[in-house]
Amino acid sequence: MIVFDLRCGQGHVFEAWFGSSAAYDSQRDAGLVRCPVCDDASIAKAVMAPNIGAKGNRGATPPAPPAPEAVKHALAALAAAQAKILKGSEWVGRDFADRARAMHDGATDPAPIHGQATRDEAKALIEDGITIAPLPLPIVPPEQAN
8 A cells, every 4th residue: 555645736635645756646547546535537646755664763663554455344344345335225316406405395205315416506505504424435326336
């Protein structure tokens, strides 16, 4: 695993882990790497301080990054928890914001739903007091699943 500091076109800096430098390049080129703050896909590597261990007389060496197996296990557990939560939920796709607002306003019966919303739609829902939460992992819409 390799960690990069990344910067979006809006100047937000964030950290992301990849299996290799080539994996980062291919995911960025495919538009899969996006800013977690503004959802910008214009991503580049930010300047990073090198991770050089201290001399023996200068203190402890920083902890090593998590082992790939530990990361895989944590992601698998997170994916299983998300799948369990979504099991009784209906995929509504791009209608998410409208459906959530209709439920909040009492126009339709409340029911668990999940789908897609733009950043502006999500912000408007939250500002109107409608409780929503982003999913921690991306999902494949049913119409795109094999």
